[in-house]
Amino acid sequence: MRRKLGGECPATEKPGPRGATAALWLLPAAFALLVSPASAQVLEEVAAVYGGGRFGEQPHVEGDLLCWPMWNPGVIECIPIAHWGGARFGVAPNIPALVGVHLGGGFLFRGANGSSPDGSRIFAIPLSILDEPYSERRKKEILVSPVGAVVATNDFFVFILVGVSEETPWRGKILAKPLDRLANLSPEAFSVVCELQDDRRTGGLTRTEAASNAFFVWTDRRSRVGNWNVHVKRAEDLFDDQVRVIDTRLAHPLGLYLALEGSLLVFQGAEENVPEQTPGIYFVDLESAEDPVAIAPSKEDHIYRQWPAISREYIVWTELADDYFVRSAWGRRLVDGKPVGENFRIGSGGSWITLDRNIAAWNGSTSFQGGDVVHQAIVAVELDLPGADDVGDVDHDSSINITDPIFVLNHLFLGGPRPRLRLADADLDREITLSDAAAILEYLFRGGRRPGDRG
């Protein structure tokens, strides 16, 4: 169901009192079921939300929230993804550009001056008020900056890239502004982190800069034909001149993508300075003195490895073959900050891919749920998280209690919202069935095995 901008933001849909009461009748049946053995399957793709042409380009995922900028109509929309099939809602107007929308630091940032003739100033919306009516929420939007576009956040700063075409002394610079001084528009609230050597404008790529509490990284190059370098500043040296420079060996005209999680950096790079090479995906722990390693090496194979994204658990990216027409999404597991195992295909892929913890989402057409092809959707997969302690917390409210098996029963028998598979799959057989509700009930009331525990 589509919510217009200005409508009320719906709360996450949970089984209502009637559904919960009806589902209670099914509890004895759930108790009677035995846990079935696990079996391996490919990852299931879920269409988190559908739309029309150019729908949902460059989605962002953060915790249980998925948001995306729309061009026509120009609006930023969100959907809660603690479970699938919730109601999407408009959050704020959006300028017709891909830059400027950023989720992080507890805020949704929007607006990008200089990215287009109808750019706008930067505003911040606290995520804590997203469920308030737009008329109320709008009054609480914070004007952050009259210039630039937000490119990154950490727990302390928002980072703003000011395009070279903007009429300000800050043009061509990246600024840091403390999150606790967001509403302060005096120049003293902005500090220069770096000056860009390349004359990019803010209307170019997004995700070419990134921040964590430990590091800030950005891409730059000395000339318009040279290699792109990843520039690295430690958080404690943010306003000093100490910079580590990593040569990507890529001179792609449009720039390159990177992503950062703590000290773990992934970026597009190449094996050698060979012009014909298409980008590969490279990884380095910035706390180590080691050189970057290839996760998916660049080759002369005309497969573009694009949009690397990273969490503590995974690296993901998209591969584009045959002149971009054949797409697939790929991943590599991270354990204790190190890549382990082989690369594996995580899904159909599309344009763009975003990741938070184990949820990867992209914009694209795909086949899902029995082979029906969906044109234009934001598609998500839930990657495995062996040993995670939130299996069984089906409604993702941070505790396992009676509402969780009821959520499963409500979905199975009363058409209730579809749980996230990994959270509901208490018996680890990659399906949501009555036995999952039974396993959670066993755990809650009969001292059974913890949901998700292989025993």
Ligand SMILES: [Ca+2]
């Ligand atoms: Ca729960």
Ligand SMILES: [Ca+2]
């Ligand atoms: Ca199951």
